[in-house]
Amino acid sequence: MVQGAVNWNTETTQEWLQNYVDDWVAFYRKHTADGEVASYIPILGEANPDHLGITIIGNDGMRVSSGDVGIPFTIQSISKVFSFIVACMDRGITYVLDRVDVEPTGEAFNSIMHLEMKQLKKPFNPLINAGAITVSSMLSGNTSDEKLMSIFDLMENMLGYRPALNVDVYESERDSSMRNRAIGYYLLETGFLESDLNITLETYFKQCSIEITVDDLARMGVVLANDGMDPESGEEIIPRQVARLAKALMLTCGMYDASGKFAAYVGIPAKSGVSGGIIALSPPRVRDEELPFINGCGIGVYGPALDDKGNSTAGIRLLRHIASQWDLSIF
Template structure:
């Protein structure tokens, strides 16, 4: 059953386009597809090109928010960035001009994510990035690096992100300089992962921040709950409401074609209970979500009744 869902999803990728506004992403293979699911018992379902590494892009906003919240305290982060959906494109600047005091609406849009990047622990760009890669390594069990080609490609074309960052700095939301905030944010977007890594992270969130391999809590339950609420309401750009209705569990996508999902309880074939799920297919729609990936998740949720609603 799940194999037929995958075949139909893969065919949908032809309807999407690569994220050509980031030159390095325009070179991604368009025909690759990977899906990885892991449950609370360590049982796995995996399909396709699971060894392919891709960059987190906006999925990094999930990890960045968690690290900042655990370092500074959730309330202190929420003083700088709200938790409200916008319905606007991820790189929109308009809400900063109409919102009271220019406060970013949520950490899953670029304005909020650049703010959060500036709040990460460390006195340098490298230290702030390492705070996130160290955390990611603790969850996945291995080290993660920044793809320098992708990072340089994004840095050279980051005009809009710099404009957003300047507006944030003018309204006293950024720590450090504009360029430090932008560089930190773009390096975080350029961290490489696999679908297995993201699925493990999704399972970690399903356990509300408990690392079951060590029986150790890595983040507070409150931070985990806020993170999943943000993923559900803001995680898929300005299609978040649509996919909350049609898929119905917390997800976060990135324009490289990756999607992170977390399932509190369900059953998919022999997998049961809490689950982490990840999908990758590089062709995205006009909003920024993987076409094949979202088709797969919609069909999977419908077939196996995975929605929380």
């Protein structure tokens, strides 16, 4: 804690924060009506568009949860952050960055256009589909299940339990994957893939179908907020350099073609997924004021009604409000 700052982690202050967050969730829930649940993967269309929930976990263990927090959902594109981390831990940063770049595209997450038009030597970044599929091909193992093992291991280290695959979502994803197959064939033709195309795509579909909750996202977020160290045990789960690289990518590319606006108006690293999840984090900050979560925090949001970029409509507004109230921006 910064010297002279309020200790927010007491029963009274925690209740006070809880009341605020409850009010904000209730207020921003109306924005779920501005978006639509993703339906290009049929089973995702079954989510309740009215849901909105958030969990915030501080470095000091303080925790605030509000709204629809107990609902499991699939991690979708948020998995791209963790497959990238695993690939860097396994192969080394240089190896990975020789094969996938770190530039934002300003295009939709499943765009293939730049790859072809600009005759790139590597996909733009690991958080768009072309880059993520390339990263999935780099994971060690001869089958998709072997490749997934290292992602599950990393998540288990962060969460303290091993998350499960949602087989129905995986099958729905696999059976409606024309665009991703097109991207995969393009990557194969241009020599970007390190593994068999089908094994790579199966790995990608499965990693997107890992089931989590907002609590899990907040927990993984707080590890990233700490540059890869578990704040409870002090154990380094992700090497510092890899965690920092992942956060830079989240900030510049994590919200797809809305990443610039998110950085400008919210100002923290975040990554969204089409099931409505957002992982975000605030690193420790130094301010003269006494602010909640000043030592850093991880944030998990769930709101399956999405805007036209594929980000949670209510979730983004809620995050923007909290970031402004608590001065979370890193800038």
